[in-house]
Amino acid sequence: MLRKAKPYHFGIFILPALALMAVFVMYPTLRTVFLSFVAEDGSLTLSNYAEVLRSRDIFNPGGYEGDFPFGALIHNALWIAIHLPITTFLGLFLAVFLRNVKGGGIVKSFIFLGMVMPMIVGGIMIRFMFDGSVGVVNMALGFFGFPTQTWTAYPETALFSLIFGSVWLWAGFSMILYSAGLETIPNMYYEAARIDGASRIKMFLKITVPLLKPITVVVVTMTLLWELKIFDIVYVATMGGPGGTSNVLALQMYLYAFREWDPGKAAVVAVLITLFTLLAAIPLIRSAGDEAE
Amino acid sequence: MKRALFLISVLVFATLILAGSITVIGPWSGEEEESFKPVLQAFEEKTGISVNYRINRAEDLAPVLPAQFAARRAPGDVIFMWADFIPANPEHAVELSGVVDTELYEPATLRSVMVGDELYGTAYTAKPKPGFWYRKSFFEEHGLSEPETWDEFVALLDEIKGIPGIRRPIASGNGVGWPLSDITEHFLITFGGPELQNDLIEGNISWESHIVRRPMEKLAGLLEVGYFSEPTEWTTILEQWWKGDYALYFMGFWIIGMVDDPDDLGVFTLPGARGVVSSVDYAFVPKYADNVEGAKKFVEFISSVEGQSVQVAQGGHFATVAGVPEDAYPLADREVARSIEGLEPVRDLDDTIGGAWQPAFWDQLKLLWVRPGRLDSVLEELEARMP
Incomplete structure (x- = not known):
């Protein structure tokens, strides 16, 4: 005979998870926020925030005579502005295009390899892809008669090389999610549209895109989060250089923490990344809530 | 009774084995590692202490060591590290005064790993950048x-x-x-x-x-x-x-050990140069090493004429201790050494500022x-x- 659960049963079962969350998530988070307000002498202060936000490593909108570096914050924003639409649309295009192609599954597996690979290895591969003498990018450019160079070595191209190089690492993620989403759309919608004389483009725009909206929210949110915390690729490919022209927030946090030994400034960058991440995650949380309703 | 004796002897044997090994962490891989291995072998043969060598660059150790030290742990028994890191962390390092024969060194060589009169690191070989x-x-x-x-x-x-x-x-x-x-x-x-x-x-x-x-x-x-x-x-x-x-x-000088034919190598300084940078590799023993005594013996060995002679014989290294005979160096090294004779050895700028x-x-x-x-x-x- 089943007994009715008492309120304390609920507590017993949730306690281990709560304890783990408290030790490994909440305490480090709160401690980081606290650290961001602690000065070197141990007093509470806002000077860490002032120093970080005034630093040219973080925010340098004028750049060097209008050229890179513009500061890690703007570099991250550029990463989002370029990488997010490309990976989202490329993933959608590949998912739709490869859906009914013979051998599409195998092609998808190859594309997804970029996601399976550790990002640190991906970063090394990007470095070699854009290398002046052995890079595949230069081989292609050279074939068409364009000049070749080590693209990650120049201030004007270093950041863009990393952004475009990372597209193949992340496009597999959106492609797989969209592929799964496509399977959930009933075929009858397309059949009805075909009977009504709708073109392929119209069916794509009026049926596929709207019905994939929940997937798009997930893809955009997850990609945004990835772009905000991007570190490993930059660390191994350029170390933020040359001259800080490909620096990003997470790398700057690392430099503050482990090169300058300044936990306060590192904590400020961590708090900023967390705030941006929360802002990006809100649509995902709302979308999940809507679906539950 | 027999079983108990067997267990005790296994425990004693295991303890001896553990006590007889050290972990050395250094930055050298590939051909540089190959040239370091004879030194490790010579040490093993001399002391019976086996050496487990792990590759880790100073740049990678820098973020890890403070956290490990705070937890009173160390990734190795002997660690090759930036000179400026060692005197900045004396509370986590074993004092090596008395272990290293300072008489063999130019005083300036060891100054960067000293805190007051106490020595917390040792200088291994030098590599001039001619x-x-x-x-x-x-x-x-x-x-x-x-x-x-x-x-x-x-x-x-x-x-x-x-x-x-x-x-x-x-x-x-x-x-x-x-x-x-x-x-x-x-x-x-x-x-x-x-x-x-x-x-x-x-x-x-x-x-x-x-x-x-x-x-x-x-x-x-x-x-x-x-x-x-x-x-x-x-x-x-x-x-x-x-x-x-x-x-x-x-x-740097280590290029000699990295080319197919060192005898085909020539080198010249910029005309008018009065000095050359000579970078020294420094090592220390963390307080939390598993085998501090074994580590001290290793430090003593690499700071001796005997240990450094083995290293310079591999090419690409200069001894920092006095008394290493000239014929311990390969011919190509001796020739290069002549080309920078009379030039003042200068500290490495970025390694020293760190x-x-x-x-x-x-x-x-x-x-x-x-x-x-x-x-x-x-x-x-x-x-x-x-x-």
Whole structure:
């Protein structure tokens, strides 16, 4: 005979998870926020925030005579502005295009390899892809008669090389999610549209895109989060250089923490990344809530 | 009873085995690691203590060690690390006064790992960075000779530039950035003297002063004309240089152990140089090492004539202790040593300053290499980031 659960049963079962969350998530988070307000002498202060936000490593909108570096914050924003639409649309295009192609599954597996690979290895591969003498990018450019160079070595191209190089690492993620989403759309919608004389483009725009909206929210949110915390690729490919022209927030946090030994400034960058991440995650949380309703 | 005796003997044996091994952490991999292995073997044969060697660069250890030390743990028994890290962490290091025979050293060599009168690290071998290396066969084939003056140096670069198949006269090695800093330091020492390098290390002179600007402008001028290659991973470009894509390569003494035919190597300093950078590898024993006594024995060995003789015999190293016989060095090393005879050994600029400034220095040089026109902003950044 089943007994009715008492309120304390609920507590017993949730306690281990709560304890783990408290030790490994909440305490480090709160401690980081606290650290961001602690000065070197141990007093509470806002000077860490002032120093970080005034630093040219973080925010340098004028750049060097209008050229890179513009500061890690703007570099991250550029990463989002370029990488997010490309990976989202490329993933959608590949998912739709490869859906009914013979051998599409195998092609998808190859594309997804970029996601399976550790990002640190991906970063090394990007470095070699854009290398002046052995890079595949230069081989292609050279074939068409364009000049070749080590693209990650120049201030004007270093950041863009990393952004475009990372597209193949992340496009597999959106492609797989969209592929799964496509399977959930009933075929009858397309059949009805075909009977009504709708073109392929119209069916794509009026049926596929709207019905994939929940997937798009997930893809955009997850990609945004990835772009905000991007570190490993930059660390191994350029170390933020040359001259800080490909620096990003997470790398700057690392430099503050482990090169300058300044936990306060590192904590400020961590708090900023967390705030941006929360802002990006809100649509995902709302979308999940809507679906539950 | 028999079972108990067996268990006890197993425990005793296991304890002996554990007590008889140490973990040494160093930055050398590939051919540099191969050249370090005979030293480890010699130590094992002498002491019966087995050595487990692990590769970890100082840049990778720097973020890890403070956290490990705070937890009273250490990743190894002997750790090769930046000189400035060791005296900054004496509370986590074993004092080595009495273990290292300081009488064998020039006092200045050990000063950077001392706190007051107490010694917390040891100096292993030194690797001078003498200048521009070239293949003798290449110079003979094209009728080139070592320059005696700055004008001859520039003329040599011009001549090399005109040789078919040459991409650029000078190969620029890159990694995290240190090969570029070695070239830069050589220019600073040549045109500003060893005292300029020392003043920069001590923070006695501004990076934006005209005394610093002069050598930097000389370097930027050569970069502007295109005598240097793009910064390329240093072992990759080493092969390309050896193959003949480039004629000159600025590198440290260790290059001798990295080429197929060391007898084909020639080297010259920039005309007028009065000093060369000589970088010393430093090691320390963390307090939380599993086998402190074994680690001390290792430190004693690598700080002895016997230990350093084994290392210099592999090529590419100079002993830091007195008493290593000349015939312990390979012939090629002796020849190179003669070429820098009389030059003052100078401390490595970025290794000595260390901290956050070091990667900033490397990063700014990477920028200078491809955009020499930005010299002003590079010098401004270097000055602003000085500790």
